[in-house]
Amino acid sequence: MTTASICTIGDEILIGQIVDTNSSHLARALGEAGVRTDRMVSIADREEDILTTLEAELRTHDIVLTTGGLGPTKDDITKPALAKLFGSPEMVKNEAQEAMVRTILHSRGLDILESNLMQAMVPAGCEVIPNRFGTAPIMVFRFPESRFGHPATLYAMPGVPHETLGMLPEVIDDIRTHNALAPIAHRNLMVYGLAESALAALIAPWEDALPADMHLAYLPNTLTGVKLRLSVYGSAETSPESRISAQIEALKKILGPRIYAEQEDRLEAVIGRLLREREETLSAAESCTGGEIAHLLTTIPGASDYFLGSVTSYAVSVKEKVLGVPAATIREKGVVSADVAEAMARGARQLTGSTWAVATTGLAGSEGDGVNEGGTVWIAVDGPAGTVSEKRVYHNDRERNIERFSASALDLLRRCILGTIHA
Amino acid sequence: MTTASICTIGDEILIGQIVDTNSSHLARALGEAGVRTDRMVSIADREEDILTTLEAELRTHDIVLTTGGLGPTKDDITKPALAKLFGSPEMVKNEAQEAMVRTILHSRGLDILESNLMQAMVPAGCEVIPNRFGTAPIMVFRFPESRFGHPATLYAMPGVPHETLGMLPEVIDDIRTHNALAPIAHRNLMVYGLAESALAALIAPWEDALPADMHLAYLPNTLTGVKLRLSVYGSAETSPESRISAQIEALKKILGPRIYAEQEDRLEAVIGRLLREREETLSAAESCTGGEIAHLLTTIPGASDYFLGSVTSYAVSVKEKVLGVPAATIREKGVVSADVAEAMARGARQLTGSTWAVATTGLAGSEGDGVNEGGTVWIAVDGPAGTVSEKRVYHNDRERNIERFSASALDLLRRCILGTIHA
Numbered sequence: 001m002t003t004a005s006i007c008t009i010g011d012e013i014l015i016g017q018i019v020d021t022n023s024s025h026l027a028r029a030l031g032e033a034g035v036r037t038d039r040m041v042s043i044a045d046r047e048e049d050i051l052t053t054l055e056a057e058l059r060t061h062d063i064v065l066t067t068g069g070l071g072p073t074k075d076d077i078t079k080p081a082l083a084k085l086f087g088s089p090e091m092v093k094n095e096a097q098e099a100m101v102r103t104i105l106h107s108r109g110l111d112i113l114e115s116n117l118m119q120a121m122v123p124a125g126c127e128v129i130p131n132r133f134g135t136a137p138i139m140v141f142r143f144p145e146s147r148f149g150h151p152a153t154l155y156a157m158p159g160v161p162h163e164t165l166g167m168l169p170e171v172i173d174d175i176r177t178h179n180a181l182a183p184i185a186h187r188n189l190m191v192y193g194l195a196e197s198a199l200a201a202l203i204a205p206w207e208d209a210l211p212a213d214m215h216l217a218y219l220p221n222t223l224t225g226v227k228l229r230l231s232v233y234g235s236a237e238t239s240p241e242s243r244i245s246a247q248i249e250a251l252k253k254i255l256g257p258r259i260y261a262e263q264e265d266r267l268e269a270v271i272g273r274l275l276r277e278r279e280e281t282l283s284a285a286e287s288c289t290g291g292e293i294a295h296l297l298t299t300i301p302g303a304s305d306y307f308l309g310s311v312t313s314y315a316v317s318v319k320e321k322v323l324g325v326p327a328a329t330i331r332e333k334g335v336v337s338a339d340v341a342e343a344m345a346r347g348a349r350q351l352t353g354s355t356w357a358v359a360t361t362g363l364a365g366s367e368g369d370g371v372n373e374g375g376t377v378w379i380a381v382d383g384p385a386g387t388v389s390e391k392r393v394y395h396n397d398r399e400r401n402i403e404r405f406s407a408s409a410l411d412l413l414r415r416c417i418l419g420t421i422h423a
Numbered sequence: 424m425t426t427a428s429i430c431t432i433g434d435e436i437l438i439g440q441i442v443d444t445n446s447s448h449l450a451r452a453l454g455e456a457g458v459r460t461d462r463m464v465s466i467a468d469r470e471e472d473i474l475t476t477l478e479a480e481l482r483t484h485d486i487v488l489t490t491g492g493l494g495p496t497k498d499d500i501t502k503p504a505l506a507k508l509f510g511s512p513e514m515v516k517n518e519a520q521e522a523m524v525r526t527i528l529h530s531r532g533l534d535i536l537e538s539n540l541m542q543a544m545v546p547a548g549c550e551v552i553p554n555r556f557g558t559a560p561i562m563v564f565r566f567p568e569s570r571f572g573h574p575a576t577l578y579a580m581p582g583v584p585h586e587t588l589g590m591l592p593e594v595i596d597d598i599r600t601h602n603a604l605a606p607i608a609h610r611n612l613m614v615y616g617l618a619e620s621a622l623a624a625l626i627a628p629w630e631d632a633l634p635a636d637m638h639l640a641y642l643p644n645t646l647t648g649v650k651l652r653l654s655v656y657g658s659a660e661t662s663p664e665s666r667i668s669a670q671i672e673a674l675k676k677i678l679g680p681r682i683y684a685e686q687e688d689r690l691e692a693v694i695g696r697l698l699r700e701r702e703e704t705l706s707a708a709e710s711c712t713g714g715e716i717a718h719l720l721t722t723i724p725g726a727s728d729y730f731l732g733s734v735t736s737y738a739v740s741v742k743e744k745v746l747g748v749p750a751a752t753i754r755e756k757g758v759v760s761a762d763v764a765e766a767m768a769r770g771a772r773q774l775t776g777s778t779w780a781v782a783t784t785g786l787a788g789s790e791g792d793g794v795n796e797g798g799t800v801w802i803a804v805d806g807p808a809g810t811v812s813e814k815r816v817y818h819n820d821r822e823r824n825i826e827r828f829s830a831s832a833l834d835l836l837r838r839c840i841l842g843t844i845h846a
Contacts (some may be wrong), residue, residue, distance in 0.1 A: 014460045016451030017640060021442050022466075028439030037437045038472065040465035049461065186438070195531070197495045197538050218494065219435055229440065283550040284735075290721025291714035294735040299714025299822050300682075301788055309741035311734050312707075318732035318775055327604070352741055356728065365724055375530075395530035396556075399722050401583055 005039040007059040011068035034181035050081040068159025070136035090124040097137040133163040185240040190261040192225035267410040275306040280355035282305035284310035285348035288362040308352040323347030338389040345382035379409040428480040429464040432492035457604035491582025493559035495538040506546035513547040520560040530817040557586040608663040613684040615648035646827040690833040696727040704780035707733035708771035711785040731775040746770030761812040764803035802832040809846025
């Protein structure tokens with residue numbers, strides 16, 4: 001299998017000033033092309049580190065992709081280091097990139113400085129893919145087998161994300177042209193309502209029987225539950241797609257309605273699709289989740305087609321006055337109770353005229369209220385067939401509890417809309 | 424100088440499924456403690472890669488921090504690899520972590536499985552920092568000088584971000600205890616309402632005159648504005664504190680009320696303190712921000728002391744019926760207008776009886792409505808002295824625009840409460 005290492009060059013990543021998002025995009029594109037990334041490295045703008053690291057990565061990988069370190073400012077020393085590594089100290093002008101530099105600066109209304117034109121100078125013998133998005137070209141260094149014991153190629157790309165990602169397809173094309181790549185297939189299942197360990201126990205017999213070339217990963221997340229990812233590395237002769245589909249179908253039989261999506265997705269997106277299909281609408285009444293449910297729902301483009309609005313009723317007076325929760329219910333049952341959650345849901349539905357309403361009332365912090373412990377929430381859904389409520393208790397910090405409360409409420413809503421739970 | 428390498432372990436990063444954000448946080452915390460991170464590496468869940476990489480990193484660094492690979496499921500093989508690396512195949516039970524596992528699972532109402540208890544088994548001879556946020560302990564491996572030519576320490580941390588970040592202070596404390604770190608002083612100023620480039624131009628004369636051992640970093644963030652961090656690397660003899668204070672005072676004179684906090688802080692926390700001091704209350708009416716403002720306000724513990732509630736009025740009918748925005752205003756001025764934003768703020772204040780109300784109405788997506796371009800928002804604040812509104816236009820994606828809209832509204836509210844802006 002063709003392997004790659006992705007190296008980012010630049011102090012700003014190592015001091016934690018910026019998060020490297022390029023490598024993730026590069027790895028995904030490489031994987032889809034059939035190249036396995038088995039290392040990512042971030043190093044500083046220091047010649048010694050650059051030389052040592054790139055030598056080591058080229059020795060152990062077919063392809064090395066670097067990003068960053070190619071800007072016109074003083075702290076960028078990558079290009080001279082690459083020239084040294086390639087054994088080609090002579091710098092030559094690349095006409096295609098020089099023309100690109102002039103076009104780009106002209107279009108931005110900028111003067112062309114000497115430092116800009118220097119960007120078109122590259123080590124003799126390297127190939128150039130002109131950069132359509134910036135002044136630093138992509139340099140391709142093809143090392144002969146004699147150098148590292150196998151043919152190795154280094155692609156030096158700029159680090160500015162829109163330049164890196166903009167030029168990525170051309171780099172992938174070049175990799176495809178020069179390597180015989182085997183396909184890789186991935187499939188995801190999104191599962192809500194089972195902890196990672198419980199999920200693992202439930203599917204152990206299936207997982208234990210997986211063929212050796214298939215690999216299952218568990219990716220847990222407070223807001224989206226657990227994402228299960230099944231990967232298979234194909235050979236040139238057989239397509240992995242049908243084999244992976246058979247395994248996924250078997251897994252779906254085991255997990256049933258716990259699965260809420262088959263691609264990478266969020267509960268609020270799934271709910272949006274369900275409501276749009278059914279031409280139904282939604283509102284929310286939030287106490288302890290404080291607007292997070294409304295926020296999640298409205299991050300989905302087009303949410304205004306089905307989401308009418310919500311009331312965050314932090315104060316008791318707002319619960320009574322705006323949502324119409326009876327004062328007697330609050331007095332007798334307490335604010336954190338099934339009755340109040342249900343009355344809030346009914347109140348939001350009545351106020352907005354929506355098909356469905358979801359409500360939360362609970363204690364997001366770690367302190368209890370004398371009756372309920374911290375982390376307790378009552379979630380309720382009111383809909384055409386009546387009202388449903390459930391209690392949950394979580395023991396995370398405040399922000400994490402709010403996320404869990406919100407995701408639980410959205411999952412209850414999803415199951416109510418689907419009819420797998422009834423009032 | 425004490426140096427560190429940060430290693431993430433897990434296929435999900437190498438296939439580009441998730442972006443590694445932990446390493447950035449770790450590097451920043453290490454830097455603030457006086458440790459220089461000069462490498463970050465991501466490797467797969469493969470024993471050979473783990474052993475080769477950690478050996479190499481320990482040989483060239485004083486400290487190696489790993490994250491990930493410690494979950495209870497089958498794809499995690501880090502712990503056996505660490506045992507091999509440490510030359511300590513025997514696994515022993517760590518009582519403190521086992522108690523933690525039981526507490527955590529019990530509090531979540533989950534059954535305790537064998538795989539959960541296995542989390543408390545660690546290689547003999549390693550030290551344990553019990554993980555308060557999850558079931559996998561932090562393992563500390565102290566290698567003698569004879570092993571790598573210098574004393575080297577490996578901290579193996581879980582990879583779930585809230586666990587990694589939650590336990591980071593204790594790891595940093597341990598690093599401080601076991602290393603003589605040169606003092607580094609940092610001071611932050613939180614600035615809202617100036618783009619990074621405009622801010623840089625404004626403070627250029629001050630920045631250019633900084634002594635050589637002081638370094639200014641710009642850390643822009645959609646929700647918090649720009650954090651300016653001034654760092655000085657002290658020697659053992661002189662305290663850098665007084666020198667850095669003098670520079671910060673000079674900078675404060677230049678920036679004035681653009682500075683909203685002097686420590687790392689969020690607008691919603693600053694607003695919470697202002698309201699509590701004044702014994703005043705707040706409500707919100709949100710259209711395009713869809714609950715994000717209420718969510719931000721209620722992430723602050725004790726927000727119920729001053730935040731009464733909010734209405735997310737996504738549908739026009741909710742704006743009219745719940746918030747009392749006159750239908751004529753919407754018809755004549757349009758939903759995205761100063762008049763509607765102001766009427767929403769007044770409506771929320773009246774509905775809840777709060778001292779202040781903040782409102783937003785705009786277009787979070789990139790598409791315009793024929794009158795306003797995408798990314799346009801009107802923000803309004805209603806208070807004891809009347810109503811203020813301002814227009815902003817941003818050109819980000821939907822989620823980023825929602826964040827910017829919310830932060831702008833909170834900053835307008837902050838300035839109204841402080842009286843630096845008047846109705």
